[in-house]
Amino acid sequence: PFTEREEGLELSKRAYETLMRGLLDLTDNRKDGEIITPENIIRYDEQDSYLVVAADKGTAHLSDTANAISAEYNFWLDDGFASGGSQGYDHKELGITAWGAWVCVQRHFREMGIDIQTEPFTVMGIGDMGGDVFGNGMLLSEQIKLCAAFNHMHIFLDPNPDPAKSFAERKRLFERPRSSWNDYNKELISSGGGVFERHAKEIPLSPEVQKWLGVRHTSVDGDTLVRMLLQAPTDLLWNGGIGTYVKHSQESNTDVGDRANDNVRIDGNKLRARVIGEGGNLGFTQMGRIEYALNGGRINTDAVDNSGGVDCSDHEVNLKIFMQYLKEQGQIKSEEERNTQLQSLTTEVCDAVLHNNYTQSMALSLDKIRNNEEAEVFSDLATRLEEIGLLNSTSEALPKTKDVLERKEGYTRPELAILLAYSKMSMYNGLLESDYLDSDIALEFLGEYYPQKLHTNYAEYLNDHPLRREIIATMITNHIVDQSGATTCFRLARRHNIELIDIVPQYLTYDRILNGEGLRAKLYALDNKMPAEEQYTQLLGL
Secondary structure, three states: OOOHHHHHHHHHHHHHHHHHHHHHHHOOEEEOOEEEOOOOOOOOOOOOOOOOEOOOOOOHHHHHHHHHHHHHOOOOOHHHOEOOOOOOOOHHHHOHHHHHHHHHHHHHHHOOOOOOOOOOEEEEEEOOOOOHHHHHHOOOOOOEEEEEEEOOOEEEEOOOOOHHHHHHHHHHHHHOOOOOHHHOOHHHOOOOOEEEEOOOOOEEOOHHHHHHHOOOOOEEOHHHHHHHHHOOOOOEEEEOOOOOOEEOOOOOHHHHOOHHHOOOOEEHHHOOOOEEEEOOOOOEOHHHHHHHHHOOOEOOOHHHHOHHHHHHHHHHHHHHHHHHHHHHOOOOOOHHHHHHHHHHOHHHHHHHHHHHHHHHHHHHHHHHHHHHHOHHHHHHHHHHHHHOOOOOOOOOOOOOHHHHHHOOOOOOHHHHHHHHHHHHHHHHHHHHOOOHHHOHHHHHHHHHHOOHHHHHHOHHHHHHOOOHHHHHHHHHHHHHHHHHOOOHHHHHHHHHOOOHHHHHHHHHHHHHHOOHHHHHHHHHOOOOOOOHHHHHHHHHHO
16 A cells, blocks of 8 residues: 555656656657657647656656656657666766856856855855755865755754864765755754754744844744845855745745745845855746846856756767667667766766856856946847847846946846857857858867767767757857857857858857967966956957
């Protein structure tokens, strides 16, 4: 007989299986290089056989279930349909989502002259050590002083933590299955701290906590304490949990659409953390991010910070597609050999993912400098992206040109992140429609995408990847836009009255002539050695 929890899990699994079958019933398949539409389907859009499903809240354990249905349907992606299964890259084990967000957080602090790997800093967190993003993130520096954290069950307070002792205890909890804050060794908590029930009607506030939070209350209920913690003066607010906790002061809770956290949500102008790390999704509304940034806070967007997990899945799927082709060609003899090869590439895949986090957060920093000097160019880009039907400024919470130009600083980082994304989409779409992807230089980018081992062993097969053009377009787009920013190619195309795509070969050619890759590598190596402002001046000059 099932327990109530087991019965709930079984029902959710069956519902998930129904959803997976429903998706595949509607999706084109691929066989022998041909795209095949399912019977009895009337299609109004173009053929498209690419469909992957992601693990999210409640479904993280169901990747193998989805992949089994993919096999049942003989779907061409096989176990690439749902990444991270038993024969894929385990995101929690790799810590890749947290790690990618941490790269972005490091940049924020580096711009303030702080190296968070060697200098102590305070943190307030959303989540617990049993969670992927929160748990992995809170183990990425031994200098973390985690003063407080909360999840749906508990509130953890440690107003004056010892970095070394608390790091060891967090590591113990991370490695303990199904741990909670209540499992934290209370003897290691500093004076005035403790672990309390989230929904308690009265939680005592010690003098140490009162001093830290700047309040006089001797006790408060759980929801009030959570609101106080969200407003705590801390170096970093690390979001590794689930829920939307920050909105704009002019937004209502109804606008947010997360009723479970209506009682604890605060406005962006109330935040006192110096830096935000969005390891979790939807922790802030976009308007909330903008309000916080306008008040001097350092923040990107969740799509930028936590992109590492999606990026890792992308690599896994593309590698599985390629290895499936190698099996068909007799180059890989068995599933076991494929799995062994896939796991052997883990380090290179993670390095590539983290490099993307590094360069994309750098692109925002460089664009912030460009934007402060020429906000009009970014506003012109937004207008152009709207004219071609790619961007909807209203739905993306982008301000009108007049409002941007009235600000001293132009666009904020969260707004620049939106423009960066749509600028990439524009270039990517243009590349897919061009012949440039078949050029020798473009094909070299395909080689760079593959880990070195595959490049060495299967060089003659690299160009046969079914998604070759999409991979090359993605690589070139990231390469150019992350280096030159959202507006550079747009500005050049307008100045010379040519198509955006015609800028690409010129950029890549001159970058090679100048050995741009080598010069950038030397500048990147000066992190925490050269002031970030000087580093950025050199990169902008290049």
